[in-house]
Amino acid sequence: MVNPQMVMYEEEFNQIQAVVDRLVKEANAKVVFIVDKNGQLIAQSGDIENLDSTSLASLTAGNIAATGGMAKLLRENEFATQFHEGEKANIHIQLVGKRVILVVIFDARSSLGLVRLRVKKASEELNSIFEGLLRKVQEPGRDSPFAEITDEDIDNLFND
Amino acid sequence: MSFINYLSREINCKIVYYGPGLCGKTTNLQYIYNKTNPEAKGKMISLATETERTLFFDFLPLSLGEIRGFRTRFHLYTVPGQVFYDASRKLILKGVDGVVFVADSQIDRMDANVESLENLRTNLAEQGYSLDKLPYVVQYNKRDLPSVATLEEMRALLNPSQNVDFEAVATTGVGVFDTLKAVAKLVLTELRRGGGG
Ligand SMILES: Nc1nc2c(ncn2[C@@H]2O[C@H](COP(=O)(O)OP(=O)(O)O)[C@@H](O)[C@H]2O)c(=O)[nH]1
Ligand SMILES: [Mg+2]
Numbered sequence: 001m002v003n004p005q006m007v008m009y010e011e012e013f014n015q016i017q018a019v020v021d022r023l024v025k026e027a028n029a030k031v032v033f034i035v036d037k038n039g040q041l042i043a044q045s046g047d048i049e050n051l052d053s054t055s056l057a058s059l060t061a062g063n064i065a066a067t068g069g070m071a072k073l074l075r076e077n078e079f080a081t082q083f084h085e086g087e088k089a090n091i092h093i094q095l096v097g098k099r100v101i102l103v104v105i106f107d108a109r110s111s112l113g114l115v116r117l118r119v120k121k122a123s124e125e126l127n128s129i130f131e132g133l134l135r136k137v138q139e140p141g142r143d144s145p146f147a148e149i150t151d152e153d154i155d156n157l158f159n160d
Numbered sequence: 161m162s163f164i165n166y167l168s169r170e171i172n173c174k175i176v177y178y179g180p181g182l183c184g185k186t187t188n189l190q191y192i193y194n195k196t197n198p199e200a201k202g203k204m205i206s207l208a209t210e211t212e213r214t215l216f217f218d219f220l221p222l223s224l225g226e227i228r229g230f231r232t233r234f235h236l237y238t239v240p241g242q243v244f245y246d247a248s249r250k251l252i253l254k255g256v257d258g259v260v261f262v263a264d265s266q267i268d269r270m271d272a273n274v275e276s277l278e279n280l281r282t283n284l285a286e287q288g289y290s291l292d293k294l295p296y297v298v299q300y301n302k303r304d305l306p307s308v309a310t311l312e313e314m315r316a317l318l319n320p321s322q323n324v325d326f327e328a329v330a331t332t333g334v335g336v337f338d339t340l341k342a343v344a345k346l347v348l349t350e351l352r353r354g355g356g357g
Binding site: 006007008009010013036037038039040052054055058059062065066068069146147148149151153154155156157158 | 165171217226228235
């Protein structure tokens with residue numbers, strides 16, 4: 001198939017979470033999260049209590065997909081960075097590698113300059129983590145935990 | 161493309177409801193949303209025009225329960241049906257794990273059904289997918305209306321290869337969960353085969 005299966009293991013997740021946690025602090029951000037291009041949330045950090053991150057993840061991916069489509073029509077490479085300025089909150093969106101999206105939400109306690117600077121470093125780190133992850137997923141002999149599920153397992157899911 | 165998270169022990173899959181404009185895709189999602197326990201669903205998002213036509217997509221995250229200790233989460237999307245939103249439809253198909261084709265049973269919508277199904281095949285092919293290999297379910301919706309084609313006619317026209325199919329009335333919920341369960345089941349079965357690419 002076109003895309004290899006997206007898998008997250010504990011080791012890589014911890015590395016990613018560390019990058020995201022650090023980015024919240026170093027960029028004075030409110031929230032940082034990472035989404036895959038299909039809209040699935042991978043990691044988040046910061047003031048996430050009252051945040052509907054599932055919805056935000058899906059909309060972020062839709063947004064990146066739409067601007068990617070615009071870029072294609074303009075024969076441009078993908079727009080790797082987007083910035084939306086609000087009255088209180090600002091949102092900085094960065095494409096990392098070709099697969100994941102790094103989103104930083106910040107307010108007046110930070111600045112676009114600072115966020116840009118910190119995002120640049122964080123994306124390099126994330127890029128190498130995700131590349132490693134992709135290689136790992138493609139290694140032969142890594143069976144999916146679903147290889148052994150039975151029809152019964154699947155039916156049970158719906159018997160309520 | 162499904163996403164398996166070993167840490168949160170979750171599996172995420174993406175299902176897209178496809179079909180011509182006004183066939184009832186959004187209504188399917190609304191019914192599912194209204195009938196699902198609050199703890200099993202997230203917010204339903206509709207990016208719609210002022211006249212409630214889907215502009216970009218509807219999105220509904222659902223949690224269906226556990227398999228072997230993994231929580232199964234399904235992200236349901238609909239596409240805008242109008243012909244001129246083709247660019248948006250292509251985007252929504254990215255990374256799809258399963259497709260529901262919702263057909264409008266009214267006789268005067270048969271051309272629109274056929275056109276939409278062809279469009280689905282074309283757009284999937286552009287992404288390197290094939291409808292014959294994807295988990296795929298057909299739904300004949302609006303069976304309650306007076307001038308509808310017969311089931312046999314619709315099968316011959318829209319489902320000659322005999323994929324799993326259901327008759328439905330999305331406004332009252334007939335066939336809605338049958339359709340969802342069938343496609344979810346096919347997606348999980350595909351995962352077992354190590355597909356899920
Ligand atoms: N009679 C009847 N109307 C339906 C049915 N399903 C949807 N509709 C109506 O058809 C219209 C279009 O439905 P919608 O879900 O917005 O279509 P979409 O463009 O595919 O998202 C709405 O007015 C629905 O109430 C059905 O099974 N029977
Ligand atoms: Mg709609």
